[in-house]
Amino acid sequence: MTYQELIGRIVSLQDIGLELFNAGKSVLGKNILATHVGDYSGTQILIQGGIHAREYISSLLMVEQAKNLFLNNSVHGGGIYFVFLTNPDGAEIVLDGINAVSCDITRQYLILANNGSTDFSQYKANINLVDLNTNFNADWGGGSQNVFCPATEDFVGFYPESEREVQSLINFTLKTKPLLTISYHSKGNVIYYGFENQSSENVARDQAIGESLSGATGYPLIFTENSTGGYKDWCINSLKIPAYTIEVGDANLPHPIGEENLPEIYERNKDVPLIALEKAKEFSQAIDFSSPIVQNKNNENVKSHAKGYHVRMQSLIERRNSRWCGDSKRR
Numbered sequence: 415m416t417y418q419e420l421i422g423r424i425v426s427l428q429d430i431g432l433e434l435f436n437a438g439k440s441v442l443g444k445n446i447l448a449t450h451v452g453d454y455s456g457t458q459i460l461i462q463g464g465i466h467a468r469e470y471i472s473s474l475l476m477v478e479q480a481k482n483l484f485l486n487n488s489v490h491g492g493g494i495y496f497v498f499l500t501n502p503d504g505a506e507i508v509l510d511g512i513n514a515v516s517c518d519i520t521r522q523y524l525i526l527a528n529n530g531s532t533d534f535s536q537y538k539a540n541i542n543l544v545d546l547n548t549n550f551n552a553d554w555g556g557g558s559q560n561v562f563c564p565a566t567e568d569f570v571g572f573y574p575e576s577e578r579e580v581q582s583l584i585n586f587t588l589k590t591k592p593l594l595t596i597s598y599h600s601k602g603n604v605i606y607y608g609f610e611n612q613s614s615e616n617v618a619r620d621q622a623i624g625e626s627l628s629g630a631t632g633y634p635l636i637f638t639e640n641s642t643g644g645y646k647d648w649c650i651n652s653l654k655i656p657a658y659t660i661e662v663g664d665a666n667l668p669h670p671i672g673e674e675n676l677p678e679i680y681e682r683n684k685d686v687p688l689i690a691l692e693k694a695k696e697f698s699q700a701i702d703f704s705s706p707i708v709q710n711k712n713n714e715n716v717k718s719h720a721k722g723y724h725v726r727m728q729s730l731i732e733r734r735n736s737r738w739c740g741d742s743k744r745r
């Protein structure tokens with residue numbers, strides 16, 4: 415699969431009538447594509463994937479989820495935001511190779527960080543060598559795997575929320591105000607919930623919801639330990655909402671997990687969005703809205719915001735790789 419084919423798969427959702435919009439921009443100026451299924455009134459949840467470069471199987475899964483929910487008219491009394499590919503710059507490097515980076519110095523810098531290798535199939539970071547799922551401001555830098563120098567994985571950034579993709583996802587979350595979020599990653603067939611210093615009431619709430627997700631997927635539910643700075647962690651820590659990381663794909667599969675595994679992964683995850691939405695509705699009274707950063711904008715504003723960012727496919731193609739490096743040649 416090429417990067418263009420991956421984006422094409424997301425954009426093809428427009429052919430069945432789903433509206434795409436941008437959740438924000440990457441460092442290189444690519445659109446972070448999103449859609450919404452269901453009603454803009456009532457409880458909202460948010461599902462995001464592809465924050466790690468090599469984990470684009472999560473984007474393909476979410477395309478299938480959004481398509482089937484929309485075609486079956488399954489979502490009522492609330493809505494589901496899908497943010498398909500939070501790290502498009504990184505996914506392009508994994509799918510198209512390091513020569514997709516048009517800027518000479520950036521390319522050499524990335525190869526240096528990759529131990530001199532031009533094989534970027536295992537790459538996780540964004541174009542700045544920051545692991546986006548460690549860059550959120552939730553005990554930033556406190557994880558056992560964190561590193562503090564640019565690297566193909568686990569570099570937390572020079573300061574929290576330094577990366578444009580992270581800022582985009584935070585801003586989009588604050589605008590859409592989901593009562594629950596799911597972050598799709600690969601691999602391991604496991605669901606993580608909870609975060610350090612979370613109140614016991616919220617741990618119990620999140621465990622109860624998580625057990626429903628575990629029951630639907632067959633993935634065990636595990637309390638997060640020694641991992642910080644992720645989107646899930648930020649949702650729990652700052653917004654006080656239930657948030658989950660779901661790792662799809664068998665632990666024995668090599669990265670990146672290919673499309674041939676999509677049918678099995680979809681089968682296990684097809685009910686996750688609706689169960690998550692129904693549980694968010696059920697527990698809405700127990701989800702804390704007192705936090706000052708989750709109190710603004712009514713749903714009509716969200717709708718008009720979403721409609722203001724329709725995808726223009728032509729400009730998306732033209733903007734690829736053109737922002738940072740001007741008219742540098744592609745190689």
Ligand SMILES: [Zn+2]
Nearest residue numbers: 466469599600
């Ligand atoms: Zn991941």
